[in-house]
Each structure stands twice: as structure tokens, then as C-alpha cells.
Amino acid sequence: MKAQAIGYGMGKKDFEHANCVRAFLGESEGKREAVTKLECNLDDMTGEEIGFAIEQLFEAGAKDVYTQPIGMKKSRPAVLLSVICLPGDADRLAEVVMKHTTTLGIRRQDMSRYVLERRMETVTTAFGDIRIKRAAGMGVERSKPEYDDVAALAREHGVSLETIRKGLT
Amino acid sequence: MKAQAIGYGMGKKDFEHANCVRAFLGESEGKREAVTKLECNLDDMTGEEIGFAIEQLFEAGAKDVYTQPIGMKKSRPAVLLSVICLPGDADRLAEVVMKHTTTLGIRRQDMSRYVLERRMETVTTAFGDIRIKRAAGMGVERSKPEYDDVAALAREHGVSLETIRKGLT
Amino acid sequence: MKAQAIGYGMGKKDFEHANCVRAFLGESEGKREAVTKLECNLDDMTGEEIGFAIEQLFEAGAKDVYTQPIGMKKSRPAVLLSVICLPGDADRLAEVVMKHTTTLGIRRQDMSRYVLERRMETVTTAFGDIRIKRAAGMGVERSKPEYDDVAALAREHGVSLETIRKGLT
């Protein structure tokens, strides 16, 4: 991998944001892509409702959605909801957050993300087929059986995840 | 919804950073405003002292202050303190953080925030007056009884929040 | 230190459970007292409402009330609410929990607690009077300025807790 030489300009018109991200890429040795994080603090919503909002956000195309426990004023245990998405999806997903949560404000951070290249393969085991996710780049080569496949076979055969994974070696 | 042309000033002239924020706004379809997050990791401060710092930060004009549990080196359970504020208040609030915490470094992120327009109304119930916070924009219309009013009436009448809220319908 | 003979009554006659607690005390070398923990999982209540319930529980005589973040089914971030109280107050406080939360079940554990003997003293400083809480027993002697006094003086003089505490030495 090599650092990439990419020209861009910032105090100019055109698409400021895109230029900015291109600069990021220029200085990285790994492959980087632009991502956006949306986040909001929720102290007037129940866990049940937050679970539903998470489901809706995944359906609407969020790359990842996760929650963190936070403590807020007046001794309130609350939740920080974070949504990771493509920058181009951020406005649309912010509307989904507004629709399914009680927040009045959603913070947005545009950032970059180092990523590995991914490739899927399928392996046949005594229990059934399992996809293997292979990832490479930035000096590493890793592989991992796809959780959903392992879990489906564990459920089908009434055994533990471990038992299914042992069938792979 | 359409991209909005929003003029705003940060009390500074036109250098790179301000341009950057304006660019964000240009590409959004909802209304966005600039906000700043200050954060620091605290592993040499007690919960008692952090509670006091939070109180002081709200008094100094922070829009929101919250804590998150973090795990640090040497098996230390610690706290990440976050302060959300107007960009123009960040330097001043960073000084308040320095005064009331033990941190030697405060991270600062300038970002934007999608916001709904808000409006207050007052409703009279059998228990007393309750303000209703109405929010609109980005495809939603929501309303919510103001917690402080509901709580005050619940305390006054010795009943639950639920009982007070039922008086609203 | 020696095992202590401690007589105490729970206002009931001699059935199994009470014997059990007395046995605990018999085998301890420090002073132990009986306490009860009430706890419930809350996934259909907001942080705002939980903050109110905590306030009500302290007013009703709970010795301590605290929350912990928990993860529940269906990806719900929820809260475990715990109340520490005297065994004789448990039934009454369980009713307060039922009144101010949404739970349908409250778990109760009767246990013991090692305690130090406490004593208050007052010290006069340049900023004002501060109570010192002294604790002794089980091989230790400790003292600590009362937080509420230190905080009150810090607010009054517009300084940090640290500044007030330094006036003590």
C-alpha cells in the first residue's frame, strides 16, 4: 500500500466537504472512506422504544447503530444513541432518528474510516455450509466464520456455537 | 425539505474553520447549527467531585453535560465527561472544566447539529398548569409535557408522574 | 478485633430467616447489621422518570438508591434500579417503587453489612465551618470532610472543591 497523492483545495467553493475528505485519504497509507456519525442523548425515551428505533434505523440503511449508557443531570440514567452511515445517507437517517426518538437535536460528525478489503467464501462442514469472511489490508490477513451461519447451524443442531466452529478446522 | 441558505456568524472573520462549518450547512436538508463538544477522561477524580463539576458547567452555560463509564489502563474504572456548547462558549467552558476537574487535556470537536424548531404552550389541568414543548421540522411534529412542571405537580400532590400526565388527555 | 455478641430484633418472632441473619453476625469479627436490597429491571421507563423515582425513594427513607446500565432482550438499553434499606422498611419502600416505576416485580435480598462507627466533628476554616466525618473499626481510622459543606463553601466563594479542602490542612 502507498500513500495516495490527491489534489484538493479547501477555502474554495465547490464541494468543501468532499475536498476535505479527499485530503484525509491523501495522507493515509491504508484505504480510507468517508463516514458520518449521528448521535443524540435520550433521557425521555424508554429502553423498549430505543430498541424499536434501532431496528428502524438498521432497516433504513444505517451501517451500524449502537447505544451507550450515560449519566445526565438530575441523576438521570440515559442513553447515547449513535448511528454510523454514509455521508450521503446522513440527512435521511437524521429524519428517521427524529421520527422514532424524542430528541430535539442530533449531532453530526463527518469523519473518515480505515477499512480492510473483504471477500466472502463458503466452506462445507459436517453440519452445513458456512461463509467465511476474509479481510486483508494494512498489514493483516484475517478470516472469520460468518456469525449468522454459525448461529443458524447451532440452532438447527441444538449445539453450541463452539461445536459448530470446531467442525471448521 | 430543501437545502437552506443559512447565514450565521461566529464573531470571527473568514478563515478556514468557519468556511468548513458553513459548507456543512450548505449540504444539509434540515436546519443545522454549529455546536462544540468538549471531552476529557477522568481517572483521578471522585464521583462526588464530578457531580459538582457538572453542576458548575451547567451554571456556566453548557447546553448539556453528561458522563460515560470508561475503562482505562491499570484496571481503572473512570469517567468520560462531555460538554456540549456553542462554539463561541467553548474556550470559556474549557476553563471551567480546567478549574473544576483534574484533567490536563480537553479534547474539542466542532460539529453541527440537526435541530427542530421549538415552541412552548401552556395547558391548564385539574392539578395545575403544565407547559407543553412542541417541536417541528424534518418531517415530524411532536409535543411533550415539560418534565419540570409535571414533576413539580407530582411532588405537590404526592402522586406519580403518570397520574399528572393522565390529567392532560 | 473479636466476634461481637449483638442482640437485635426484627420485630418478628423466631422463624428461620431471622435465625439465619443472627448466625451471620455470630461468625463475623467486625460489626455487622442487617440490610435489604430491592432491585428491578426497567426497560419501559425513561431516564427522566427514573430520576424522579430516585428522588422519591430517598425521601421515603431509602439508605441508598443507585442505577446500573443493563442490556435486555431485543437490543434494549435498560436500567437496573437498586434500593438499599433497613429490613423493616423494605415492604414500604417496595410500595414506593411500585408507585413510581413501571415494574411488575421487585427482587428482594436480605443480607448483612459490615459497618464502621461514625462520628462527626466540626472544623473552622478561613472559608467557613466544615464537618469532618470520622470512621473507625475493622483496623482502620479514617476521616473525610463532609462533601455538602465543602460544596456549599465552594459555591459561596466561587472556587473549586480543592481550594476549600486545602484550607483544612
Added chain:
Amino acid sequence: MKAQAIGYGMGKKDFEHANCVRAFLGESEGKREAVTKLECNLDDMTGEEIGFAIEQLFEAGAKDVYTQPIGMKKSRPAVLLSVICLPGDADRLAEVVMKHTTTLGIRRQDMSRYVLERRMETVTTAFGDIRIKRAAGMGVERSKPEYDDVAALAREHGVSLETIRKGLT
């Protein structure tokens, strides 16, 4: 409310432990039932695997399963897994925990639980039928629309939970 005489059997004869639980019931003024909590610390299992174990524990009849973040030695962020079940199911569920987790030890606490009496009703709204869960006892009367029904209708109509709930009043 008065202490209630409650007869129940754990399918065992009269040894110490059972007496103990019965004593709890005798001294309570609300209705209490016996429950058991199983818990283990997990620092050598992934979140993915824990999610699977939780699913298996619910299928095996656990009344509730939840996780809490804990910090363990050597700066390890770990998970405390708790299972709430009937005392008579504890041995069987401990085996399920052993099968689907990596733990070598499961702590067991037998305790009691204050419970409200529950009753289901069905209400017809413009969006569809919704069951209402009513709970009574210990000085309270509460009701709540069943989350699963509200969520199913929200998904079907593409609206928020709030919109469905408003159809109830």
C-alpha cells in the same frame, strides 16, 4: 395490605432452604414469590456469542436475562450475565449457561420477589387490536399497552410507536 398465607411447593421435602424461603413470605405484606438469580462474569466470550447465549436462555425458559458491563483485572472490559428464573428451573438453566458460555462457575442466589397481579385486556383501535396489560396490588393500579402489539402495528403502518399509542386515547 396484610401478610398473606401462601402455600407453594418446590417439589422437595422440608429441609432448611425451603423453610428459609417460606419465612420470607411470612414476613412480607405484599405478595411475594421465590425467584433465583444465576450470574457469571464473562471475559473470554465475545458480544456476538453472548447474544446467542441470551437467546438460548430465553428459549430454555428463563424469566429474564440481562447483561451488565464490568471491568475485570488486566484492564479487561467484561460482561456480567444474569439469569432470573424459578428456583425449580435453576439447575437446568445453569446447565444451559454452562453449555453456551465459557464460564467455569455460576453464582446462585435464592431470593424473593414482590409481584403485582396481572391481567390482559384487548382494545380495538383504528390501527388494529392492542392488548393492555393491567397490574394491581401494593397500593397501585397501572396499565400499559403491550409493546409487541404496538411495535407490530407501527411496523405495519410505517409510523412511530407514539402514533400508534395516540390511537389508544
Added chain:
Amino acid sequence: MKAQAIGYGMGKKDFEHANCVRAFLGESEGKREAVTKLECNLDDMTGEEIGFAIEQLFEAGAKDVYTQPIGMKKSRPAVLLSVICLPGDADRLAEVVMKHTTTLGIRRQDMSRYVLERRMETVTTAFGDIRIKRAAGMGVERSKPEYDDVAALAREHGVSLETIRKGLT
């Protein structure tokens, strides 16, 4: 699996508490042993100091020590410290907690623990020797390379834990 007759002594004579524990064992189908949990809420101690207390508790013979984030009154982010130990060590460890923390009260719960039988074996790999911890009982047979050995080899060879573990198959 069958209920097991297990003789064990706590170095005390036959009072209520010991009987109670023996009753637990009688009704279990797996092997159970008695354990004690000590816990205290810490809101006036720093993470740094808690890390030190944890270290001291392990040295004093605690079987396990862990922390959980809790929220306490006045918006304080605090820590629940738990110590798992043999019942016979509880008084002594409670003194260590008193010495190295700021708590004035330590809750104690005596409970039982389902355990698997453990056995160590050593395997020679291309990277070096690794102990394998085998556990059996309650319907499962599991094994796991000892973390400390894997970590030591990973440090020595400058590779990941995964690389060392792959050498085992």
C-alpha cells in the same frame, strides 16, 4: 447427572447458616460450593485509587474482583466494587476493603456457585508451550488455551494472540 453427596467444612460448628448452605448442595444436580460476595458503592474515590484497591484485593486472596459503573444521587457517576471470595476469607477481605477504599459499609451476600471440574494439560507448539485448561461437568466438556501463556508467547514473538492460537490446531 445425579445430586452429589459432598462433604465439606467451613471450620465452624453446626449453626443455621452452615445448614443452609448444605441444603443448597442437597438440592442441586451439579457440584456446588459456597462463595461470598462483598460489595460497596464508591462515589468518593478515584479510578486510580480503585485500581490500586483491586490489586490489593487480588493479592489478599480474593477469587475475583470487578467493578460496575453506577449512577448515584446528585448526578454522581460512581463505581460498585464487588469481591468474590471463600466464605472463610470474607471477614479478612472486608478489612482489606476498609483499608483501601473510602466506604463506610460493605454488603455481604453468602451464596452458592455451580462449578465445573478443572484440569490442566500442556501442549507444545512451534511458538512454545501452552497450558490447556479443561473443564468438565454438568453435561459439558470444554477446553481453552490458558490466556497468560498465549499472551506471553504473542509478546515474545511480536504477533497477535490469534497467530499463537492457530499454532494449536
Added chain:
Amino acid sequence: MKAQAIGYGMGKKDFEHANCVRAFLGESEGKREAVTKLECNLDDMTGEEIGFAIEQLFEAGAKDVYTQPIGMKKSRPAVLLSVICLPGDADRLAEVVMKHTTTLGIRRQDMSRYVLERRMETVTTAFGDIRIKRAAGMGVERSKPEYDDVAALAREHGVSLETIRKGLT
């Protein structure tokens, strides 16, 4: 306090990104330096393995590494790992994260940090020498005994941290 003109180099020539950071500095009244945060969500890694990755990241030159509990899809309790580093170290540390974790993507945020000036002094006490860390700037002057020294003396003398610290006054 006044805005400060600060020259610093990132080992790169003058491209846009550095300008951007310098702009930050220009608008601040305290001293600010550039820092980078790397973060990734881990739901397929154990606490044990995360503890090892943290150790490796500190060795590789991270300024700080910490973890936060997060809840992810499918009821998975997971961990958010954050690494704070110099911007010039970010690419290299991202490779360390890729080597020692299972993540396929690492988010990167470039931000600034308010910092105090630090200075070390040594004080001799009855127990031994203790370094005092002094920090000044942004309106505050603080000092704190270096934890590692206090802890080393506490271990050596078999006393609490408190006892060692009392020897300082």
C-alpha cells in the same frame, strides 16, 4: 489569556489539513494541540483479548486507550475501543488496531486539545521520594502527587495510598 501563536510540525509540508488545525489554534485563547481519536466497535472479541490489544497499543505509543460498554444489534453487549494519539502516529496505530483486534473498520477523527503546561518536581517524605506533577495555564494552577510513586511506596510499606499522601502535607 490571549490567543497564542504556536509553531509545530507534523513532519509533513504545508497542506490543507495542517492549516486547518492551525486555524483551530488561531481562534482559541488557551494553548491547543492537534490530536487524533481512532475508534472501533468490537462485538466479536473477548475482554481478555481486548485487554491484550490495549497493552499493545500503549506500547506502540498511544497517548491514551480506553474502552466503553456499548449495546449493539441482536442484544450484544460490546465494547467501543478508543485510541488517542498524535495525528502523525494515527496511520501506524490504526495498523496496530487492525493487527490486534477483529475490526474491519476504524473511525478516525482529527480534533484539537486544550492542554496545560506540565512540570515535575520531587518531594522527599518519610516514606520515600514522590514526584509532584504541576500543571498551569487557562487560569488554573494545580499539582498532584504522581500516582505511580505513591502506589509504589504504599506497596513497599504495606499501607494505603492515603497514608502515603498524608506524609506529603
